Amino acid sequence: MLLGAGVLLGGCAGTAPTRPENLxxxxxxxxxxxxxxxxxxxxxxEGESRAxxxxxxxxxxxxxxxxxxxxxxxxxxxxxxxxxFAEAVGPTGRVQAVEISPRFLDHLRAESERRGVAxxxxxxxxxxxxxxxxxxxxVAFICDVYHHFESPMESLASLFDAIAPGGQLxxxxxxxxxxxxxEFIFEHVRAGREVFQAEIEAAGFVFEDEIExxxxxxxxxxxxxxx
Numbered sequence: 001m002l003l004g005a006g007v008l009l010g011g012c013a014g015t016a017p018t019r020p021e022n023l024x025x026x027x028x029x030x031x032x033x034x035x036x037x038x039x040x041x042x043x044x045x046e047g048e049s050r051a052x053x054x055x056x057x058x059x060x061x062x063x064x065x066x067x068x069x070x071x072x073x074x075x076x077x078x079x080x081x082x083x084x085f086a087e088a089v090g091p092t093g094r095v096q097a098v099e100i101s102p103r104f105l106d107h108l109r110a111e112s113e114r115r116g117v118a119x120x121x122x123x124x125x126x127x128x129x130x131x132x133x134x135x136x137x138x139v140a141f142i143c144d145v146y147h148h149f150e151s152p153m154e155s156l157a158s159l160f161d162a163i164a165p166g167g168q169l170x171x172x173x174x175x176x177x178x179x180x181x182x183e184f185i186f187e188h189v190r191a192g193r194e195v196f197q198a199e200i201e202a203a204g205f206v207f208e209d210e211i212e213x214x215x216x217x218x219x220x221x222x223x224x225x226x227x
Contacts, residue, residue, distance in 0.1 A: 018151050022190035027148055031101040038107045042078050052143055052172060053080065055215045059143075060084045062211050062221070063170060065093075069138045072096040072162065074130060075145030079108045085141070086120045095120045096137065098130050128154055132162035143172040144219070146196060147189040156203035163226040169205055171196065171222045185218070193220055200224055 030036060048054045060081070065071060067090040073082040076097035085095045097112075097120060099105050108122045125131050128151075140159055149155050163169060174185050176192040201207060205224035213221065 018153055020190055034102055036103040038103050045078050046080050051216050055213055058213050060088055065089055068092040070094045070136055072098055072137045072140040074098050074140055074142045077104055079111055086117050091119050096123050096132055098123045098125045100125045129158040130162055134161050135164045137163045138167045140169045146171055146173055152199050160204050167226045169224040172219055174218055
């Protein structure tokens with residue numbers, strides 16, 4: 001089972017991608033399959049047994065979004081957070097649901113049209129960029145997806161460019177602690193909090209705080225600011 005809410009890959013056109021150590025070689029193959037069964041992932045990602053789904057309303061509340069905000073859901077997957085963000089920011093705001101998975105992109109477009117959410121924009125990311133306009137995003141949200149980035153520094157550079165000065169990046173990831181974390185997650189997630197935090201700070205973001213929520217024992221939430 002792949003645990004990301006979606007998938008976003010990194011890499012720079014014309015240069016060899018900086019692939020992290022310990023990243024499983026096939027970590028994104030299922031998401032990039034043109035024949036991927038989306039409903040299978042809807043069942044997996046949108047089940048109450050999944051902690052981030054069960055706590056989705058508390059997570060959105062913790063972001064303290066305001067009407068008119070522009071929110072980027074990076075690796076939006078089935079879109080359950082994207083549509084909650086759309087409610088939170090209202091019609092004067094905008095949600096950018098960024099994906100690279102062909103089938104998730106199709107699903108997001110269909111769901112957006114079905115629900116009539118005009119202020120949700122489905123954005124096809126590339127292997128080198130989130131493909132967002134410069135300086136327009138107020139909050140970038142990455143939930144259970146960062147460990148899927150194949151070139152994190154290139155992907156973070158595109159995010160840094162997209163987020164407005166003073167804007168935020170919020171990361172939700174799995175704890176990876178030897179002897180504590182279960183074997184599957186320990187093998188699936190390439191590094192722990194300290195490594196991921198250091199990578200984001202190296203990209204120019206400033207660590208602000210950790211958001212603590214009940215019911216997320218296997219996850220942590222870190223908030224950063226774009227200077």
